Amino acid sequence: MTADPSTFRFVSSNRRVREDRRFVVGNGHYVADVPLEGMLHVAIVGSQYPAARILGIDASAALAMPGVHYVLTGEELAGAVDQLMNGLDTPNVRRFPLAVGQVRYAGEWVAAVVADTRALAEDASEKVRVSYEPLPYLTKAGEALEPSSPPVHPPHGSNVLLDKTFVWGEVEKHFTESPRHLSFRVTWGRNSTVPIETFGVVASWDPWREMLDVWASIQMPKYPDQIARALRIPANNVRVHQDVDVGGSYGVKRGIKHTVLVAHLARRLGRPVRLLEDRLENMRGGDAHGPERIFDVDVAFNDEGIVKSMKMKALDNAGAYAGRAPFQLGKPIGAIVGPYKIESVQYRAQSVTTNKAVQEAVRGFGQSPTNYAIETAIDKVARACGLDRVEIRRRNFIRADEFPYLIPSGTRYDSGEYHTVVDKVLAHIDYPALQAERDRLRASGLLAGIGIAACLEPSGGNSSFEPLLNEKNQTTTWMDSARINVDGLGFVTVTIHTTSAGQGHETLAATVVAEVLQIDPDLIRIVRPDSLACLPSNTPVGSRMAIMLGGACFHAAQKLKAKLTRIGAFRLGVAADVATYENGAVADPASGRKLDWAELVNIAHRGFHLLPPDTEPGLEATHVMQVPTGDKLPEGGRVQMYPCHSFEFHMVLIALDPVLGKPEIRRYVIGHDCGTVINPHIVKGMTLGGIAHGIGAALLEEFVYDDEGQMLTQSFMDYLLPSSHEVPQVEIVHHCTPSPFTVFGQKGSGESGYLGAPAAISGALNDAVADLGIFFDKLPIRIFAISDAVAAARANPTGKTAV
């Protein structure tokens, strides 16, 4: 940590979020609001089969309609662009924006219809005749492991994308020595972040300038590079406009296939082309589903409930193409023991292809499912040992004096005070009173349970999981950047180099630069240049922007402050290390003489003769920031993953009518420690929103496929998002353990709440039904699953029911 918290002026103060003003008046600038002259519109023809050979596509009826310009097929597109990138070294899992020769999931994009309006394009898409020869298919990950399963990609040879076992520490020895073991299976259902804005992209090609202009609802590292590679054009022929507001992402807004499709069409047709997914295209063919994972967990522990070792097998159903899905098994390696002192771990990561839609990065990148498995294990050990679930966590937590703490898989946790956070939450909630309230509810005839979850939010996002899972990948940086310019009139403009989806990066950048330069944040303009004028950024993934954009702004501002100080000191005739900088003025402390901001700006912009020797005129500073820690390649299956580790501790009380089965959250308290908070409003919003998202994952949301391989939950009538009725009032208990690795001691908070809420809610429901012999072992736990299980248990009181 570089800055002294006692001197903070703007950091940690409850200042407004500057982005909000444009949104409350409906003046956001989303991709659907980008007007281009002569723009054409795309509608998609989706596959009706989970697997089939494409025998032919007859577009003649569609093309005969007035206003219809083109029908693009996979064959044409595959001849004009390169295949989309895979994260793993799986070259025979070939993916193009439109299916080539064969469809691999129901809803997969087969053809794109281009017309004067979207409505016309949709009309015409119904007239495109595709003939198919159905092929065998599979939807379950377990089947995909069978060598006899129908291969989704025959050239790849099997349905296994990844099967890698790591052993960190003396797992077998610890299992042998431990007096007690237990094992279980839990399943994380396929859901996603499902932003209210679907993905959209507009592309336009100027053949004389040789420039592809792209406006997109995007949150994606290396997006311009990937466009250029796929289209086989120089990267500096691609200009992505970053000043597009993104209507929610939480990881998934990575429409590379959409972009390559419209970019090709724009080149082919010589007109700007737009594709805005409708909700159906988004849900079944947008390639934005999240992890779907089966965990088999064994733990070795003693009678005191101390967990010594864990074996975890995670089998993930990636869907029809690889994408980055397998990496979502890799990131949780950086917090594979959660907040606990588990000494050794065996982790088997398996990713398989099936005939389902493709996965994309979802909030937490696999961490929330993993936390659900770990927390279920801790609850089960508590029950086995007859211990209170808070007590067992306290016994296993890493202690505050043990940081930095090296976990078996190679990551060093930065800091934490887990016991203190738990104490604060228990005091806030009055744990005995909460237990008494649960018992009172039970006595009144309801089912009631308390859920507890403790987990980490690894933050600061590097990409160490890439070389860990793919040896051909040698990436050791995941930088982000900022540039500050002070113009000739003394006004400050900061450039940031990515799009934003509600995370308040403009507020973050202004706050940090103002803090260092000691000027009013409201006087600072934040802009997002197009990608050709950008410095490197890896976008807001991995809960990283407070750390990485905040860090880049801090260091750029320090450079600028140093230059101002040198200029002032030279003019005052004193050494730069003697002069002081305060509130934009540079002073000689001995004489009291000083130069104010305007004088310094004047010298830099107009008075070269007054500048110190070898000083560039103007006032500009740039910083490209490396992720703190995590800059080495893996060794022996171990690697430092993210630099910072926020902590959250959830306690929730749920009651439900045993006949109706509808869970009512009566109390929800979260203890949250993300180090120094830069803007309290933003962190609060992330945490509350993350909990709401976690409630959806725990109780409501799932992309359900039937036995015919068709997705049943294609609309918001079937895929249920939490409304204000389902989300309770949440109480946040704050704690601050600064990170030693960041400029203000900040850690990430972009995934907070979501990482522990599903585990906590599952724990509460299982506490509610434990006496009935029921264990819910799959998320989401829907109302009908609860009421059915309770009815079955009451009809057959002796049987054990896993649901």
Place this chain on the structure above:
Amino acid sequence: MKVALRINGTLREAEVEPRKTLLDTLRENFHLTGAHAGCEHGVCGACTVLVDGAPMRSCLMFAVQADGYEITTIEGLAPAPGELSVLQDAFCETHGLQCGFCTPGMILSSHALLEREGSPSRQEIVEAISGNICRCTGYGQIIEAVEFAAERLRKANAPRGSALPHVGAPGTEPSAQDDAAIEHGILEAATAHDGGPK
């Protein structure tokens, strides 16, 4: 077909296909892009506008059905360019949004509530916004925004010098306490009812 819509107090005409939704008409014909297409099947509420003061899904209504009604869009709430309504300002004060995509619909639903109920309970606010899905915030700061706006509007209408029951010491100007209630807030509304800055 020709439609005549009274939008934000102004009569506007357009030639539209009978099948064209009010949402597409507002966005494409009148360039009012504050209403957003989220699901286009009437669940998410991002397209909400007020029709004769009541929240409606503009994705489920044809433009021709709206002929003759008073339509209020988010663009009709701010009193002047660069200014915010009390409710809009309250959303900024509590940060009752993140990505902003659901926000126009959320604010219009809340606006309709506050038009008919000056002192809504938490449950009434929850009910009023339950047709608007927000994926970012978990609703907490949205509910706070509506509560805060209601409080400000009540105070704005209070007679000068009267002590409201929930406002501190007797004899204190309610307006003098407004800023104390919220940390670091600079609210346009705070100066509206006594005419001077504090």
